Amino acid sequence: MEGVSLQTGTRPFFPFLNYNSMKKQCLFILLALMAFTAGYAKEVTVQQAKQHAIAFMRTRGVNSVGIRSISAAGETGNAYYIINLAPEGWIIVSADDVVVPVLGYSKSGSLDSSLLPENMHYLLNEYEQQILKLARIVTSPHRGWTDVAGVSTRASEKEIPPLIEVNWNQSEPYNKYCPQKKALVGCVAVAMSQAMSVQHWPVQPKGNISYTSPNYGGLSIDFSKELSYDWNRIMAGSNNFDETARLLYHAGMSVRMNYGEDGSGIPSNEVYRISEALINNFSYPESVSYYWRDEYEGDWEQLLLNELNAGRAIIYNAVDTQNNAGHSFNIDGYDGKGHFHVNWGWGGYGNGEFSIDNLRDAAMQMDYDAYHVVVVGIGAPNQTLRSISLSNNKIEEGLPYGSVIGSVKVNGEDVKSTYDVTVHGTYNSANGSYEQVPFKYENGMLKTTEVLNAEIPKWDIEITVKDTESNTELTQIFRIVVEPWKSIEETTTLKYDRQRHTFRLTTKHNVTYVLKGADGSILEQGALDPLPELNLDASALPAGENSLELKCADEIKTIRIISKLQ
Known part of the structure; x- marks a missing residue:
């Protein structure tokens, strides 16, 4: 078997996408923090936060709204405000005007600032540090403080109501079929199952799973011997969620879940387990795929919107590399004004509208979305037009x-x-x-x-x-x-797909190429037309140092591709 090495780094091993405990609920609030560089920035008073909260909720169709409670939160005591609304709902407002005003909101439910889940509290602390640093170097308030309705950069202002109709969790009664009936379901299994609940698919799982769990030894299941799913009972939670628990267990086994009583998860750099399981064990189409945000070349927000417009919920994964914590959740709706609906998979707690774009902060050289990855295409194969x-x-x-x-x-x-x-x-x-x-x-x-x-x-x-x-x-x-015009050096990328063992080259228009083996013989040549791209089968490359020469007018670029026999 041949292996190919490139002069590129590999994605590091990440912590598990898991659930820490029911007392330490993991909740990621994804915040958009964008800075501008002129004017004058200042702290936001309690009264200003109240006024902005009410004005903002009115732009979201909540005309009769009041303030039930407001509390300043954060390690410094005043990084953001958690505001509970009357008659219901909540909103998190930044306490400094250098960042986007509304960090998250919901038209229902409430939040207790003294009972925030541990991981949610940690992430808010991270953003608190970002707010404090921005306050020292940025002199202009974010435009959201004057444009209360929010400026959507999207082409469509269409609202997409939440697609997921359930709010499942990980402990009893949902873990009935998990090892010893004590292991937690795992946030990956909840996110997978909630996405499948939108499609009411599959009819029955298929395939066999067998692996060794560090906590429970050998685990196996023959899906072909399992009964067909009763989606009416799954959605209704009939018989104390028995049929729901069976689906959740199947989802966990399909990704070879590392089960535990304090947390169940999978390595977060192995998200391919999710897409492969949906295809191989739950009969979803081959178009189910996953994308890392830092590698995705298109518009990230449009990717999500296109999925939602097609009636498909999204599995979103985010990683806190410093605290070795990760979480899978669902994005399943859009408010039409830049905020996406998030179902966190914690029995409905904390579900709300959040901004997930503009997470990069060049001023501080921070990148909070480098380890974000989505699984998309989760639509029943009987859809005529899926994507x-x-x-x-x-x-x-x-x-x-x-x-x-x-x-x-x-x-x-x-x-x-x-x-x-x-x-x-x-x-x-x-x-x-x-x-x-x-x-x-x-x-x-x-x-x-x-x-x-x-x-x-x-x-x-x-x-x-x-x-x-x-x-x-x-x-x-x-x-x-x-x-604008760019050189062939600037526009050319070569990526290796380790699963398919293929290379994909993209470059500019009007480029010709010559692929040569280690002995200098020409293996392949031609013009990259009509598309400036090239796909190479790694298994077809001879052992040794191959070269790919690209030419556009007077420009020449040569890429070395080293193939080794294994």
């Missing part, structure tokens, strides 16, 4: 009209003859029409209809696919980025 994908969303300025941006796939496959595909700009509610955009669909490709200029760096488009046989349609949003 629309675009292989690339970036193009260099100045290319002739008719240049290809990327290939369009439907359900991960080439566009069928029964599909009608249209491209248009986003809907403008002010004039009641769609924006004009310089793009078209043609023969499986998204192409330009004019020469683009980087002075207009971004175009939001909608691609609509209609199946003429079933009369169903699906629309998904994409952001096309027009980049």
Whole structure:
């Protein structure tokens, strides 16, 4: 068997995605902290926090709202305010105007500042440190303090109500089938099962699982001998959640859960276990996949919105590498104004609307989303239209009209003859029409209809696919980025997929390539057309130092690829 090594680093081993204990509930609040650099920043008073909370909730359709309680929180005693609303609901407001005002909110329930889950308390402390540092170096208040409604950068203001109708947990009665009826279910199993509850799928699990658990020894299950699922009973929680507990146990076994009474989880750098289990054990389509945020080349927020628009809940994973803690949860809705609905998988506690974008803070060289990864595509295979994908969303300025941006796939496959595909700009509610955009669909490709200029760096488009046989349609949003001229050195990336043992090269347009073996012989050559990309099978490379030479006009770039026999 051949192995391939690259001059690149590998993703480090992360802590487990797990549940610490029912007394130490893990709750990640994902905060958007964006700084600006002019003006004057200052602390937010209790009265200002109250006023902003009420004004903000009114923009979310809660017209009759009052303040039931407010408490300053944080290690310094005043990093953020936890405000419980009347008659119900809560909101977390920053105590300094250098960051986005609203960190999270819910129209129902309440939060007790003295009973915050341990991991939630830790993460808020981390953001408290960020707020304190920003307050020292940033002189401008965040624009959210003057624009109470919030500025959505999304093309669509459509609200998507929460897709998940259940609020499951990890201890009794949900762990009835877990080892010794004492091990906790595990947050991964809850997130998987809640995502599957939206689809009422599968009919029955399949396959065999056998592994050794550090705490319980050998564990195994033959899914083919299991009864079919009764989704009505699962959703209703019939017989003290017996059928629900069975699904949760199956989900845990499918990912080879490391069960324990104080916590059950999987290594957080092995998220592929989730996608593989959904495909192999629960009969979800091959299009189920996972993406690391720091490697994803498209617009992260649009990825999530496209999933929600397709009626699919998302499994979201986040890692606290300093405290060796991680958590899986679900994103299942959108408020239309930049906040996503999060179901934390703790029996409904803390569910609410949170901002998950703009987590990077260049001013402090902090990156809180480097270890975020999502599992998407969790839709029943009987869906006629499950997904629309675009292989690339970036193009260099100045290319002739008719240049290809990327290939369009439907359900991960080439566009069928029964599909009608249209491209248009986003809907403008002010004039009641769609924006004009310089793009078209043609023969499986998204192409330009004019020469683009980087002075207009971004175009939001909608691609609509209609199946003429079933009369169903699906629309998904994409952001096309027009980049100024860049060298071949700047635009070229080569990534290795360790699961599929393949290389994927992406570069600029008008590039030719020559792949040579260690002895200098030409293995492959040609032009990267119509798409500036190349896929290589690692198993086809001879042992030794191979070279891939790229040429564009007078530019030349050579990449060394070392293949070793194992």
